[in-house]
Amino acid sequence: MKHEHTTAPQITVEVAPELGLFVPHGRRGGPTALRIDGTSSLGHVVESLGVPLTEVGGVDVHGRPAPFGYVPVDGDVVRVGAVVRPQQVPGAPLRFLLDVHLGTLARRMRVLGIDTAYEAVDIGDPALAARSAEERRVMLSRDRGLLRRRELWAGAYVYSDRPDEQLRDVLGRFAPELRPWTRCTACNGTLVTATGDEVADRIEDGTRRTYDVFARCTVCEGVYWRGAHHDQLERMVADAVEEFGP
Secondary structure, eight states: OOOOOOOOOEEEEEEOGGGGGGSOGGGSSSOEEEEOOSSSOHHHHHHHTTOOGGGEEEEEETTEEEOTTOOOOTTOEEEEEEOOSSOOOTTSOOOEEEOTTOHHHHHHHHHTTOOEEEOSSOOOHHHHHHHHHHHTOEEEESOHHHHTOTTOSEEEEOOOSSHHHHHHHHHHHHOOOOOTTOBOTTTOOBEEEEOTTTTGGGSOHHHHHHOOOEEEETTTOOEEOOOTTHHHHHHHHHHHHHHHOO
């Protein structure tokens, strides 16, 4: 009996430099060969390289745009592009959901008036993904596994572990409208102005005598005033507004 030797099909893949941190070192810096099974979709192939689809702006096959559902064939030349900034998220008002590891970022986004839901306890990836879909919120996380969940409404990888850089990354990527001092940093509720008399039962007498401008959360009834850390927050807000617009 005569046996024929067949070569496994393969494609050539090039990943955009911005996505280099997701792929092994050997696949950074130019096109590389990748074996395929002939049945997996392009989206699955990209994810197998380590790249979350939330970070992919588009995929070209032989220089032409291709959907994630396309099944690549032997000899295809594939280029995986990064998201174009600012990224448009159609279909819902722009609002966010952050996982348990991004508490500082969540508070800073709320100070800037960005609608930001945040889970202070770990409720698990399935519950986070379900909330993203139910409330149509962009899921922000450094957990690649979470960002691969199909039920997400939309998602984005947070590239830094430093809050200052995280904030600049999110503002530069999504260009959300900034409305500083309009949201509660504790619960994301809307703030309204209040007099000392209106919040007297929720603040110390010394605070009431020292300050005359207050804000009250319409959801959790939390009270805000220009306290010791306000100057630091003012600088953060001023820097964000200067760089990314009001």
